[in-house]
Amino acid sequence: MIDVHAHLCFPEFDRDREEIIARCKQELAAVILATARYDECIEALKAAERHEGFLFPTLGYHPVEGTEREKVIELIKKNRDRIAGIGEVGLDYHWVKDREKQEKQREIFSQFVDLAEQLKLPLVIHSWDAEQECFDMVKGRDTNIVFHCYSGPVELAREIIQEDSMWISISTNICFSKQLRKVARILPLDKLLLETDSPFLDPDRERKRNTPWNIKLSAEKIEKETGTPKGKVLEHARDNAIEAFGLKI
Numbered sequence: 001m002i003d004v005h006a007h008l009c010f011p012e013f014d015r016d017r018e019e020i021i022a023r024c025k026q027e028l029a030a031v032i033l034a035t036a037r038y039d040e041c042i043e044a045l046k047a048a049e050r051h052e053g054f055l056f057p058t059l060g061y062h063p064v065e066g067t068e069r070e071k072v073i074e075l076i077k078k079n080r081d082r083i084a085g086i087g088e089v090g091l092d093y094h095w096v097k098d099r100e101k102q103e104k105q106r107e108i109f110s111q112f113v114d115l116a117e118q119l120k121l122p123l124v125i126h127s128w129d130a131e132q133e134c135f136d137m138v139k140g141r142d143t144n145i146v147f148h149c150y151s152g153p154v155e156l157a158r159e160i161i162q163e164d165s166m167w168i169s170i171s172t173n174i175c176f177s178k179q180l181r182k183v184a185r186i187l188p189l190d191k192l193l194l195e196t197d198s199p200f201l202d203p204d205r206e207r208k209r210n211t212p213w214n215i216k217l218s219a220e221k222i223e224k225e226t227g228t229p230k231g232k233v234l235e236h237a238r239d240n241a242i243e244a245f246g247l248k249i
């Protein structure tokens with residue numbers, strides 16, 4: 001199995017990062033390291049070097065938490081052949097309601113969309129409460145697109161899955177979100193990715209640290225919801241991750 005979005009370079013993992021990665025290696029085929037800010041990008045590149053062929057970094061600038069954008073862009077260009085994609089980048093209208101600030105987010109996001117297309121790198125999109133806007137901005141663009149932690153409406157999910165180069169990533173939120181279970185019900189097996197967004201989105205909602213192997217719990221929920229055996233769900237999600245990110249594992 002493959003977790004397509006985990007922040008293993010966040011401080012929450014400082015004390016036992018290598019132990020967590022060792023356990024991941026027992027259970028998963030690969031982990032995509034998501035990044036939100038410049039210092040995290042640097043750490044993700046280092047971790048990926050230590051665990052080549054298992055940890056695959058995407059370098060990003062989160063719409064709210066992002067730092068040092070120009071340096072992130074330089075890092076992406078310089079490491080084009082060592083990274084699995086660009087992200088997370090995107091729009092966040094959940095935390096940002098101010099129209100001018102939203103406009104600024106769109107400006108920045110569109111820079112990253114151009115960059116992904118230029119460099120032929122997959123794009124990992126953060127789209128909280130701005131799913132339609134994100135979709136409109138990437139539709140028709142010539143690169144693979146992953147909607148990370150999708151929490152938008154079912155109708156939009158139906159549109160996204162019509163696109164050849166787009167995938168929807170279901171987070172461990174599915175363990176408690178009715179809305180997400182509705183989305184899972186309409187997702188064909190070849191459009192589904194699984195992620196934890198570790199250390200966030202603990203499936204038990206007890207504010208524990210989430211960890212990449214918890215995608216198993218999401219697969220169990222999907223089995224309950226759709227009748228597709230969890231092993232098959234995990235297998236398809238893994239194959240889709242390999243395709244979406246062009247992983248060599």
Ligand SMILES: [Zn+2]
Pocket residue numbers: 005007034088197
């Ligand atoms: Zn994230």
